[in-house]
Amino acid sequence: MKSTMFALAILLTAGAEISSGQSVDCPDDRLAVDLPRDIRNWFRNPDGSCVQCSIGMCGVDQNVPEAATLLWDTEYGPRERGGSGPSRVSAYCHRRGIRAFNITGSNTWDWMKWAAETGRGTAIGAGRAHFQTLMGYEPETGTWYVCNNNSPTRIDAYDEASFRRLHLASGQWVVILDYPPHPERPQYFQWW
């Protein structure tokens, strides 16, 4: 009960309204990111590492182990836990050899749309002092799809106005990995 109240409070603080009646999960044509629920759950955030959780999801989606393993001690580097700003992200990306666009300011909207259109996820500022993963954007309906690392099994849908409030609540900062997007899950169609 206490946690529910806390979640509601956070939502209200951020001024975000999650669109109801839309259920979406991977894989889905509306989503740029393709990560099954159980893999997203690896990035559930228990200790204020939301930036690394968000980048980590993008790392798995684009098959970049250096980014996917940010939260843990591996041969790619020691774990990165706790809060981050653009300079810390820049530092650990340098250390691990991760290529990324670390973008702040008014252009973040265009970058997020570009990433979604080209099949990439984006780690985005979303909610007060919080980072989440942008999973997709549907320009026809103006719907943004976001996975919150506090509830990674769910993908939330936002309309334009709600998403705008969500993103602005954190300050305009996004991180996009500079690697190819994932391919669609391949299937055999007898075209020959």
Added chain:
Amino acid sequence: MRSLFLAILTIGSLSSAALAQSNRPEVDHAEVMRLGDTVQYVGTHAAGAENADAFVAAMSPPESDADKWFISVLTMKGCAPCEKLKRDWATNEWLLALANPSDSKRSWAHYKVYDKDDESQKFRWEKVKITAYPTIIIQPPRSEIYGDPATVVFQKVYQGDPERLARGISDAIRRYIARLQTIHESEPSGLIGQSAPPWQPVPRTDPFRPPPKTPFPLIDPNIPPEPVPVAVPASIFPWSAVLGLLMAGFSIPAVIALVIWGFRFIREKRQAAGKPLLLDQETFDELIALLRQLSETQAQSAPVKK
């Protein structure tokens, strides 16, 4: 003064155009290689007429990142051919024309290497059959300009010949583009608290050091399937030459007949196994003709027994 300003503007725009052009290579050699053996008729022809326009467009530099084809290389640890393919793709001009692993922006296709044991990526390959490594899978762009991006346009196991692989990929795309209009019509449409990740990430470098001459794996599912080779009739064994050797003793024509049979036998075996032939057909025919000629000369010059 006004005309001077105009002149400066004109010179400035011309020089900037020349500068922009100088950034492009004079000949896009990579695109030439991607096209392989293609004849495109450029001129006035009816829309939809049989020509190479669609294929040439598909192999041209993509307009945007979303228009890039996908090349996925599925590998496994301790696999010498996998390491060879990765090395070849970093250095061979035929493969670099398709994808540049070290420069994704200039790469014609999106290129990614996946490890079969990477638990974080296994879900991607659940609908395809892969039993040998390295397997190369080609898929259309995400933008759907060439149909469903999930479609496997090409799937093959690397056999060690980069040019053959590159030509195979281009040829599969050519055939796929040609069939594109009809193909889909018949188809139904928290473990964060621990210090180790919840899956075993792929190692940064594969510690396996391959022994030289490790055999390449057997062929896996081939997409598109290669045409079944027409059975080549086995060469008739030259029994008469053997009998001649046994009955009449050594004779050069009989030995030549056996040599010709041997050459044919080896060639047919290689053809049947799908291995590259040692000589092209023209050279082989010339060699056989030369041997026959030698045999006839020897037969004519042999003393007549009375």
